[in-house]
Amino acid sequence: LDLKQLTEAEAAQRAAALRPQLLQWGKEYYENDQPSVPDAEYDQAYNQLVQLETAFPAIVTPDSPTQRVGGQVDSEFTKVPHPIPMLSLGDVFSADELNEFVVRLQKDYPAVQEFNCELKIDGLSISLRYEQGRLVQGSTRGNGLIGEDITANVKTIASIPQRLSRPIDIEVRGECYMGKDAFLKLNERRELEGKSTFANPRNAAAGSLRQLDPKVTAARHLSTFMYNVADYDDLETTTQSGLLAELKELGFSVDPDYQVAHTLDEINAYIEKYQAQRDQLSYGIDGIVIKTNSLALQTEIGHTVKVPKWAIAYKFPPEEAHVKIDAIEWT
Numbered sequence: 001l002d003l004k005q006l007t008e009a010e011a012a013q014r015a016a017a018l019r020p021q022l023l024q025w026g027k028e029y030y031e032n033d034q035p036s037v038p039d040a041e042y043d044q045a046y047n048q049l050v051q052l053e054t055a056f057p058a059i060v061t062p063d064s065p066t067q068r069v070g071g072q073v074d075s076e077f078t079k080v081p082h083p084i085p086m087l088s089l090g091d092v093f094s095a096d097e098l099n100e101f102v103v104r105l106q107k108d109y110p111a112v113q114e115f116n117c118e119l120k121i122d123g124l125s126i127s128l129r130y131e132q133g134r135l136v137q138g139s140t141r142g143n144g145l146i147g148e149d150i151t152a153n154v155k156t157i158a159s160i161p162q163r164l165s166r167p168i169d170i171e172v173r174g175e176c177y178m179g180k181d182a183f184l185k186l187n188e189r190r191e192l193e194g195k196s197t198f199a200n201p202r203n204a205a206a207g208s209l210r211q212l213d214p215k216v217t218a219a220r221h222l223s224t225f226m227y228n229v230a231d232y233d234d235l236e237t238t239t240q241s242g243l244l245a246e247l248k249e250l251g252f253s254v255d256p257d258y259q260v261a262h263t264l265d266e267i268n269a270y271i272e273k274y275q276a277q278r279d280q281l282s283y284g285i286d287g288i289v290i291k292t293n294s295l296a297l298q299t300e301i302g303h304t305v306k307v308p309k310w311a312i313a314y315k316f317p318p319e320e321a322h323v324k325i326d327a328i329e330w331t
C-alpha cells in the first residue's frame with residue numbers, strides 16, 4: 001500500500017471499503033468465534049485501515065473499527081485483568097527459521113543448553129486461579145492483559161480440578177480444546193438441529209467456552225492441557241519439564257508428549273515424530289512449541305510485549321491444505 005500515491009479522496013474510498021469488511025470479520029470472530037478468514041488476513045486489512053486513517057486523519061469515521069478501544073470484546077462477560085500478562089508465541093514456518101531461532105538464542109545466551117518440546121494444542125488459552133488449593137476464578141486470555149471471566153464455565157470441565165492435591169495459591173495457564181471426536185459429534189448434532197456447524201475444533205472450543213449459560217458449556221465435552229504458571233515462585237521445580245510434572249501432581253491434565261531436547265537434531269526428530277502422528281492424535285495440534293527448559297533462563301531472557309523470547313512455535317502447514325494436496329495426488 002503506497003500511501004504517498006494516494007489522494008485523500010482515494011484513501012477515503014479505500015477506507016470505506018475496508019470498514020464493513022472488518023466489522024463483518026470482527027463480528028464473526030468476537031460474537032460467534034467463527035472467523036471466515038485467518039487472523040493474519042484480518043490483521044493485514046486492519047493495519048491497512050489504520051495506515052490510511054493515520055495518513056489522512058480527516059477520513060476517520062466514528063464507526064470505524066479502529067475507533068473501538070481495545071477491540072470489540074464481548075460486553076456480557078466480566079473483565080478479568082491479567083497482572084502477569086498471558087503471552088502468545090512467536091511463530092516460525094520452516095526448519096531453517098527454527099534453526100536460526102535456536103542458533104541466535106544460544107549465541108545470545110550460551111547457558112541455554114536444554115529445551116522442552118511440547119505439542120502445540122490448537123485450542124484457546126485459559127488461566128485458572130486457585131486459593132488454598134481451591135478453584136476461585138477462570139478466565140480467557142483476551143488480549144493478554146484483560147480477559148473474560150468464565151469461572152462458571154470452567155467449573156463444568158471435567159479435567160479441571162476444583163481442588164488441588166496441595167492447598168496452595170497458584171495461577172495456572174493452559175489450553176482449553178475440543179477433541180476431534182467431540183467436535184464431529186457436536187457438528188453432527190448441530191446439523192440435525194438445523195444450526196450452523198463449527199469450522200474447526202478451535203472455534204468450537206472457543207464458542208463453547210464463551211457461553212453465557214454454563215449448562216451449554218457443560219454439554220460440549222471440553223478438555224484441557226495445562227502448561228504454564230503465572231509466577232514460577234509458586235513451585236519447587238526449576239525447569240519447564242519439571243513444571244509440567246508438578247502440574248500433573250497437583251491434579252491438572254497435562255499433555256504427556258513433552259520431551260527434553262539438547263540439540264537441534266533432537267528437536268527436529270521430535271517435530272518429525274509428531275508431524276507423522278498428527279492425524280492419529282485425538283486432538284488437534286497446529287505445531288510444536290520449543291521452550292528454554294530452565295525457568296531461571298526464561299526469566300533472564302524475558303519477553304517482548306506479546307511473546308516470550310525464550311520460546312518459539314514451529315507451525316505445521318494447515319491441515320486442510322494437507323488433505324487437499326492428498327486429494328490432488330489421488331485424482
Ligand SMILES: NC(=O)c1cnc(OC2CCCC2)nc1N
Binds near residue numbers: 088
Ligand atoms: N498451544 C499450546 O499448546 C501452548 C501454548 N503456549 C505455550 O506456552 C506459553 C507460555 C508462555 C508463552 C507461551 N505452550 C503451549 N504448549
